[in-house]
Amino acid sequence: FERVRRQDRRQAARRAARQQGLQSRVAAQGRQGVGIEDEPEGRRQQARQDFGYDIPVAVTEVNTNPNKQVPQAQFASLWWADTLGALMNQQVQFAGYFSVAGIGSPYQLYDGNGKETPMVRVMQLFSHLQHNVIPLSIQHDPVSVYATMDDAHQVISLLFVNKSSSNQLAQIKPMDKFLSVSAWPSIDVSLQGYGMVVMTLHRGLSGGAG
Numbered sequence: 001f002e003r004v005r006r007q008d009r010r011q012a013a014r015r016a017a018r019q020q021g022l023q024s025r026v027a028a029q030g031r032q033g034v035g036i037e038d039e040p041e042g043r044r045q046q047a048r049q050d051f052g053y054d055i056p057v058a059v060t061e062v063n064t065n066p067n068k069q070v071p072q073a074q075f076a077s078l079w080w081a082d083t084l085g086a087l088m089n090q091q092v093q094f095a096g097y098f099s100v101a102g103i104g105s106p107y108q109l110y111d112g113n114g115k116e117t118p119m120v121r122v123m124q125l126f127s128h129l130q131h132n133v134i135p136l137s138i139q140h141d142p143v144s145v146y147a148t149m150d151d152a153h154q155v156i157s158l159l160f161v162n163k164s165s166s167n168q169l170a171q172i173k174p175m176d177k178f179l180s181v182s183a184w185p186s187i188d189v190s191l192q193g194y195g196m197v198v199m200t201l202h203r204g205l206s207g208g209a210g
Contacts, residue, residue, distance in 0.1 A: 040059075040090040040092050041090060044057055056093035056094070057090075057091075058092065058093055058094035058095070058096075059087060059092055059094070059096065060094075060096050061096055061098045062080075062097050062098065063097070063098045063099070063107070064076040064079060064080060064119075065105075065106050070105050070107075073107065076106075076107050076118065077118035077121065077196075078163055078194060078196070080097075080119055080122050081125070081126075081144075081159070081161045081196050082140070082144050082163070084122065084126060085144060085146035085159060085161065088126075088133055088146060089135050089136075091133065097109065097123075101114075107119050109123075125159060125198050126159070128200065129146075129148040129157045129198065130148035130149050130157045131151060132148060132149045132150070133146075133148055134148060134149055134156075135147075141163065142162060142163050142164035142166075143162050143163070143164070143170060144160070144161040144163070145159070145170070146159040146161075147159075154202065154203045155201070155203070156184070156200070156201045157198055157199070157200045158172070158198065158200075159196065159197075160189060160191055160196065160197050160199070161196050162191040162192065162194060162196070164193060165193040165194060167190065167191060167193055168190075168193075169188060169189070169191070170189040170191060171186075171187075171188050171189075172185075172186060172187045172188075172189065172201070173186045183203050185205060
């Protein structure tokens with residue numbers, strides 16, 4: 001029995017080590033994605049110095065890896081969601097993903113058979129967001145949150161990116177309460193490990209739509 005227990009402990013240790021390695025890779029990619037948000041502001045400052053006024057900032061080419069070390073598709077999609085959210089927060093006017101199809105690496109939007117890849121799924125999630133960005137000054141690990149609102153200020157859409165292997169719970173609680181009542185609902189959002197979800201809240205309704 002002691003030998004069986006030792007084997008069980010060794011197997012548990014190996015599983016924990018593999019899990020930690022996966023989390024480290026996702027965290028490293030997440031830091032790369034978040035780090036890109038410094039670049040647009042630097043370009044804006046340079047434009048102000050050169051031209052004397054603000055001009056739109058664009059990222060003409062974005063891909064998942066600059067070298068031959070290709071991440072797993074699941075982690076690449078998390079990186080892309082976090083990066084696109086960071087660019088959105090920085091009010092980047094245009095971001096071009098490389099490439100739609102026709103290359104083997106890095107990840108395409110469509111594979112050789114025309115099937116959608118996880119990168120397309122990320123962009124489909126972003127299509128459910130609203131037009132106006134609400135920058136949030138919050139911690140990005142293990143969950144990143146990106147917020148948007150419609151022009152009429154009646155709808156808020158939130159994108160959650162869970163970069164952890166563990167399930168996470170996000171609690172949405174409105175601050176504009178009068179006599180303990182708010183026009184916005186309070187909602188708990190359960191996030192699967194390495195998962196993404198968009199939650200849409202409607203002013204005056206008691207619940208949200210995921």
